[in-house]
Amino acid sequence: MDRYREESRLIMQIVARSGAAIEQMSVDEAYLDLSPFCQGNCADDSLRLALPIARQIKQSIRAERQLTASIGIASNKLLAKLAADHKKPDGLTVIEEAKKIQFLRALPVRALHGVGRVTAEQLNQARILTVGDLQDHAGDLRALVGSFGPILKRFALGEDDRPLDLSGDVKSISSENTFLRDTDDRRILRTTLRQQAADIADELQKKRLAAKSVQVRVRYSDFTTLTRQLTFEDSTTEAAAIYNFGCHLLARHRLVNRPLRLLGLGVSNLVPPGQQMLLPLKA
DNA sequence: TCTGGGGTCCTAGGACCC
């Protein structure tokens, strides 16, 4: 895994040479905003101006890392991702504004960002199978998918105004383990929790953060999954404290009343370390 | 996919305060 991370870092360095603003999504995926370098006479002209930059990135990755990369060029994140996935190992796909409706029509609804197993099932039951069906749907999608309705409609039409998230802010850090065999052996559970607390404390230190909430997660043999969390006034960076809160949560809610398939520990409510509590001001 | 691990966001209910 560390090999992956290192490779990822090197490739992101190559990508960064484009000068574009970058939002890294995972070890092997990132969005680039090339709009400052690609101002054409019309939207599709601008997209075409991105082509040589994309070719250069692919070539550098191949020359320097002996790896292929798939790139999608489009006017927003939704379409760029679909374009990148269009041809997989070594692709370069442009979705032009003039052709986006047509490109989307035949795709299953599941292809759209935010449509997972459950939402796809909801839509399918209403006989909405493809993105084309969504485009043609006259009624209010809120009846089917709640507040996601208006966004889903826009996605179906290839419209997406989500900006790149360049902040790099982390909201939570967690670690979990699935046991080879379900267990309620306290020694095994304590050892696991202690290691997880140590890993989390390491990450907190690397990211220069402290946590104000601790959360445990258990999963039983029937796949029932429970989480319990605790928020405190002072923040912590210490493995021992995180471990203790984890033990406390497990005990207080009697979560180990049968063997566990999975045990997880996490922190959230992250703040700069050593931050003092703000005292309420009274006039 | 009889199901691994690390995340984010949304919703809904309850507690608490004014």
Next chain:
DNA sequence: TCTGGGGTCCTAGGACCC
């Protein structure tokens, strides 16, 4: 004492993404 409304915080679960 009971009633009401609004706002905020915490908690838990679930859907989704990579």
